Amino acid sequence: MSKFEINNISDFSVSERFQRYVQIDTQSDASSPTCPSTEKQKNLGNLLVEELLALGISDAAMDENGYVYATIPSNSTKKVPTICFCSHMDTSPDSSGKDVKPLVHHDYQGQDLVLPDDNSIIIKYSEHPDLANQIGHNIITASGTTLLGADDKAGIAEIMDAARLLMKHPEIKHGDIKILFTPDEEIGRGVDKADLKRLAADYAYTMDGEKAGTIEDETFSADGATLTIHGVSVHPGFAKGKMQSAIKIASAIIEALPQDRLSPESTNKKDGFVHPTNISGTVEKAEIHFIIRDHLTVNLVKHESELEAIAKSVVAQYPNSSYTFEVKEQYRNMKEILDQYPQIMEIGIEAITRAGMKAERRSIRGGTDGSRLSFMGLPCPNIFAGGHAFHGKQEWVSEQDMQKAVLTILHVASLWEEK
Known part of the structure; x- marks a missing residue:
């Protein structure tokens, strides 16, 4: 035909x-x-x-x-x-x-x-x-x-x-x-x-x-990342100087993310981004799930390193708390x-x-x-x-x-x- x-x-x-x-x-x-x-x-x-x-x-x-x-x-x-x-x-x-x-x-x-x-x-x-x-x-x-x-x-x-x-x-x-x-x-x-x-x-x-x-x-090339914050849970009536809320630490990390770049709201064309998609947790433990995107696969590691550096800097202000950072490949x-x-x-x-x-x-x-x-x-x-x-x-x-x-x-x- x-x-x-x-x-x-x-x-x-x-x-x-x-x-x-x-x-x-x-x-x-x-x-x-x-x-x-x-x-x-x-x-x-x-x-x-x-x-x-x-x-x-x-x-x-x-x-x-x-x-x-x-x-x-x-x-x-x-x-x-x-x-x-x-x-x-x-x-x-x-x-x-x-x-x-x-x-x-x-x-x-x-x-x-x-x-x-x-x-x-x-x-x-x-x-x-x-x-x-x-x-x-x-x-x-x-x-x-x-x-x-x-x-x-x-x-x-x-x-x-x-x-x-x-x-x-x-x-x-x-x-x-x-x-x-x-x-x-x-x-x-x-x-x-x-x-x-x-x-x-x-x-x-x-x-x-x-x-x-x-x-x-x-x-995009794509990774997913899970940031887990381990805080210090204490009865709120006796928490002064002791409690370190994983929820508040997680919120501080999200607040510290770049807003004028590396964000879906401020990027287009071939710009990459780091995007929190879900947050959940308690005073003792909180998780933030991120998607990391870039058209150049090599840039994913840069974005992930910057994200982890932000997390490390924020958590450092809470000496009895800690975090883990896990990255999984999604697609290329x-x-x-x-x-x-x-x-x-x-x-x-x-x-x-x-x-x-x-x-x-x-x-x-x-x-x-x-x-x-x-x-x-x-x-x-x-x-x-x-x-x-x-x-x-x-x-x-x-x-x-x-x-x-x-x-x-x-x-x-x-x-x-x-x-």
């Missing part, structure tokens, strides 16, 4: 699928030790398997850990690399994903969008620059009390619709196409138990990006791997161009499943899914941008066979 014929496809189901999927609560839970972290993620997984089987994709299945695998067999006589498309099923713990009510704002004309279930939630044209590219589009939002779930159910709906179209149009030549839907991406555990031998793909693309036309080959900048396989990005960029957009190569101030997949031996950049304002009640996505993402998937599959 020629590029014109692919672009001539008009019978999309992506919007309808997306609106169904977001109504299934799949919020992940970082405090849970299980995989998936919440059993309810399997509700979506089971539905996706049913729909894949109904499309004629006979090996679709979900494993005990909530990972969905499927294969669209090659219809080419050529030897073509096996390509995987991946999205995650969970939504962020930052905002409720229960009882999502998707709303379609047809023929958007640049107005502010007031969400009906909470009129204080307003998606303002002036605060969302990408709305300028959406005139005439159908914008999908939640109703004001939940997030929408475009991160990453837009990606799931796009892969599912592309799978339907590949099965419907055998004239689109392609090699083996693998589908992978993962749990727990939002809590950093999205590929912990992914079975890459079962997947058996050569290269992959996550559909988890933002603005239409973008493709990302660079993420996928560019370190993807630069070794330039054809993956070249085909992604050409696919976006063939789908009628100007391709924009970006870096992410965050991470994706593709970050870790790349270092696990499956090189994997990130293609746009079309969602915006992730993890909050102002999240939105364009129906037309999701359709463009479907076309991009079809072109990626076709280009690997063509080339």
Whole structure:
């Protein structure tokens, strides 16, 4: 099928699928030790398997850990690399994903969008620059009390619709196409138990990006750090000169963090940061959990050293107290791997161009499943899914941008066979 014929496809189901999927609560839970972290993620997984089987994709299945695998067999006589498309099923713990009510704002004309279930939630044209590219589009939002779930159910709906179209149009030549839907991406555990031998793909693309036309080959490198403060607990009635509250020491450490740099609130582009995500404890013992981020992996050690120096300086003012500082690797900048396989990005960029957009190569101030997949031996950049304002009640996505993402998937599959 020629590029014109692919672009001539008009019978999309992506919007309808997306609106169904977001109504299934799949919020992940970082405090849970299980995989998936919440059993309810399997509700979506089971539905996706049913729909894949109904499309004629006979090996679709979900494993005990909530990972969905499927294969669209090659219809080419050529030897073509096996390509995987991946999205995650969970939504962020930052905002409720229960009882999502998707709303379609047809023929958007640049107005502010007031969400009906909470009129204080307003998606303002002036605060969302990408709305300028959406005139005439159908914008999908939640109703004001939940997030929408475009991160990453837009990606799931796009892969599912592309799978339907590949099965419907055998004239689109392609090699083996693998589908992978993962749990727990939002809590950093999205590929912990992914079975890459079962997947058996050569290269992959996550559909988890933002603005239409973008493709990302660079993420943060990421570590997590736990700072534990051991204070001195004494009955408060007899505490003078004796008590050293771990809670107050922890608060002093957070207060001492830089505010004009090395903080999410004061950094952008490729600036790194140190960010406290959770604090808990008692007078005797308190813990602060941090995420440390930078596009240059070597800078993580610098940021961690500065953080520990701040902690050491504060705790030194409390001679009977102490601290421990533990760092764990989370993921690394996928560019370190993807630069070794330039054809993956070249085909992604050409696919976006063939789908009628100007391709924009970006870096992410965050991470994706593709970050870790790349270092696990499956090189994997990130293609746009079309969602915006992730993890909050102002999240939105364009129906037309999701359709463009479907076309991009079809072109990626076709280009690997063509080339």
